[in-house]
Structure formats: structure tokens, C-alpha cells
Amino acid sequence: MKPIKYFLIAILVLTFTAPMHGQEKSYYMPRFAVKTNALYWATTTANLGFEVGLGKAWTLDVSGNYNPWKFSDHKQIKHWMVQPELRYWLCERFYGHFFGLHAHYADFNVSNLNVFGLGHHRYQGNLYGAGISYGYQWILNKRWSMEATVGVGYARINYDKYNCGHCGSKLNSGHKNYFGPTKVGINIIYVIK
Structure with missing residues (x-):
């Protein structure tokens, strides 16, 4: 087996055998959240995400990104993307560590970036694929939270x-x-709530 297969198997085993701390608590857990990714805004990409609780430890997160801008010297990173993700929370939904399984699809039109070997050419097309992710969410107060997440995977x-x-x-x-x-x-x- 390839190393990536071992990694995926380890994630699945961990997901289904991890202890579910705090699941016996009787207080009310949030059902829905709206979010935005600050890193995407740094690239002038508007984005919005929604996350809904599916169970005590499961949520579905769906995010979308859109960048319609052209910059000087005909530089552009025009694209739109959607990225749904099924998440398993190790403690309880909307708090602490989570693992995710995500898919992605995007249409793009980029030019004159001169990074990653793109040079001054223009590339137009689409991409699709899937991956796994890990993240952590901090509760700031009753209504606000912050989350850090990173994922790896495949894209065609x-x-x-x-x-x-x-x-x-x-x-x-x-x-x-x-x-x-x-x-x-x-x-x-x-x-x-």
C-alpha cells in the first residue's frame, strides 16, 4: 500500500474509535454557524461558509469563494469555488478538535501571476477533487468562535x-x-443557537 492509503486508514480508525469526551453533557449545543475565512479575504477573495449540526459529534460545513477582480498589468486570480466538508468532532460539535473529509470544485481564470511556474501566461479551466483535514475551534463567547484548519488531498x-x-x-x-x-x-x- 502507498503511504497515503495508510494515512487515510489511520484517520478513519481514529475518527470512529476516538473517545467522545463531553457527549454525555445535557446542555444545549449550537445547531448552525455562519463563517468567513480571513486568509481568503487577504487574497481579495470573498467567501462565506455555513455549518450545520448533524449529530452530537458530526457537522456538515459548506463554503464558497468568489474572486471577480482584475488588477494592474492584467494580473488576475478570477475564480469561484465550492468546498463541502463532513466533520467529526472529538469533543462535541463546534468546539475543540475535528477531522474532516472534504470535496472541492472550482472554475478559474488566472494570468500574469509569475508564481509556481505560471509565468506571464493565462490559464483558464476547472479543478475538482477531495481531501482530508484537521482543525481546532475556540469559543470566544456565546455567539463568536474562531477556527484554524488545514487539509491535504488531490485535485484534477x-x-x-x-x-x-x-x-x-x-x-x-x-x-x-x-x-x-x-x-x-x-x-x-x-x-x-
Whole structure:
């Protein structure tokens, strides 16, 4: 087996055998939360997420991102993305450690970034895939929380490559299989009871 398969099996075993501390508590747990990722805002990407409780230790998180902007020198990171995630909380939902299984889909149109080997070309296409994540959520007060999360996984990237960011003819089409970070976030959360 490949190392990634061992890692996935370990996550599944941990998810279903981890002790469920605090599950016997009788107080009311939050059912719904609205969130935004501060790291995405740093890249001028508007984003909003919703998370709903499915059980004492399970939630479903769905986030969406949108970036329609063009910058000087025809630089752009235009895209939209949706990323649903099923989460298992080791303590109770909306507090403490969690593990997640997420999927993602995005359409993109990026140009003139000159990072990661992209050069001054324009790339347009889509990506899809899945991954696993880990995170931790801190309760700040009755309604506000903060969360840090990171995920790794796979993405299939299909693209058309163009000569330059503003103009130019299509150079070629291609695809790439990507393994690596697929999720990162510092989320500010408003909890709805």
C-alpha cells in the first residue's frame, strides 16, 4: 500500500474509535454557524461558509469563494469555488478538535501571476477533487468562535493555456494531477443557537 492509503486508514480508525469526551453533557449545543475565512479575504477573495449540526459529534460545513477582480498589468486570480466538508468532532460539535473529509470544485481564470511556474501566461479551466483535514475551534463567547484548519488531498486540474494575460492565442490544453494542500483557513464564526 502507498503511504497515503495508510494515512487515510489511520484517520478513519481514529475518527470512529476516538473517545467522545463531553457527549454525555445535557446542555444545549449550537445547531448552525455562519463563517468567513480571513486568509481568503487577504487574497481579495470573498467567501462565506455555513455549518450545520448533524449529530452530537458530526457537522456538515459548506463554503464558497468568489474572486471577480482584475488588477494592474492584467494580473488576475478570477475564480469561484465550492468546498463541502463532513466533520467529526472529538469533543462535541463546534468546539475543540475535528477531522474532516472534504470535496472541492472550482472554475478559474488566472494570468500574469509569475508564481509556481505560471509565468506571464493565462490559464483558464476547472479543478475538482477531495481531501482530508484537521482543525481546532475556540469559543470566544456565546455567539463568536474562531477556527484554524488545514487539509491535504488531490485535485484534477483541466486547463487551457493562452499566450499572455490580456491577449494572445490558445497555446495548448492540458491537465495536471495535484497532491498537496487543498484547504487552509482561519475562520471567524458566528454561532446561531
